[in-house]
Amino acid sequence: MNYALISDIHGNLPALEAVLAHLDQRTDVDAVLHLGDLVGYAPWPNEVIELLRARAIPGVAGNYDSTTATGYGHCGCRYEDPVQEALSHESYEWTLAHTSEASKRWLESLPFRIDLRPLGGHVAGPRLILVHGNPVLNTVYWTEDRSDSFCSKMAEKLGAKAGDVIAFGHTHLPWHREVDGVHFVNTGSVGRPKDHDPRAGFARVTITGDAVEVEFVRVEYDVHRAAAGVRESTLPDAFADFLEQGGKPVEAA
Known part of the structure; x- marks a missing residue:
């Protein structure tokens, strides 16, 4: 089976399209x-x-989805500095106010985890396990510099074994590592990359009986349309700059 895994769209319709x-x-x-x-x-x-629902694309809840759905006190995001923290709160307040009740109800229905058996449910073969941040909390960042022992601990939490693939997002930075036969794949971000490449990103994961192939793909999109949409809204213009610069954060004052 060949899977396209898309994550961290963050309201960026042009990138998703x-x-x-x-x-x-x-x-x-x-x-x-x-x-x-x-x-x-x-x-x-x-x-x-609406587009994801129209295309019947299933998936899991991110921290921003569940906090928006429930009206939690903050979005569960990590802040690089006080400027980023203040901007994050502005984003969350705007999103709470502009996400419809119907959308919030749908976000609330998303599962924390999805398990798939690419070779068929009747076969005790490899699994593809989807979470947003990590198996414990969606707010914990699973970055590439985490140790192999941390990855193994996360695999144990999920009951993963050699041959399985654990896919996640949340950090907006793509990476792939194999530890003790378990593949760990961060898909990167469709709508808000942080690797200084403004193009939309996703991962294609192919799982066969004895092999796993991971391809990271970047897609050109109309970044200026997305940035213009931000600037035409009441969101901070800094979010438009972020998209155009491929994730370079605003300098702290």
Whole structure:
């Protein structure tokens, strides 16, 4: 099975549309799934949700999804500095106010975890396990510099074994590592990359009986349309700059 895994769209409709148009042209993708954080930071939360629902794309809840759905005190995001923290609160307040009740109810329905058996449910073969942040909390960042022992601990929490693939997002930075036969894949971000490449990103994961292949894909999209949408809204212009710069944070004052 060939899976396209999209994560951290963050309300960026132009980026999502471009990724889906790209996937429609590929013949090597059997299923598309999302790994959460569908809203926040860009002005199309409802439109992103409507498009995913129209395309019947299943997935898991991100921290931004569940906090928006429940009206939690904050978005569960990590802040690089006080400027980023203040901007994050502005984004969350805007998202709470502009996400419809119907969208919030749908976000609340998203599961924390999805397990798939690519070779068929009757076969005790490899599994693809989807979470947003990590198996314990969606607010904990699982970065590439985490140790192999940390990865093994997370695999144990999920009951993963050699041959399985654990996929997640949340950090907006793509990476892939194999530890004790378990594959760990961070898919990167569709709508808010942080690796200084403004293009939308996703991961294609192929799982066969004895092999796992991971491809990180970048897709050009109309970043200026997305940035203009931010600037035309009442969101901070800094979020438009962030998109255009591929994730370079605003300098602290």
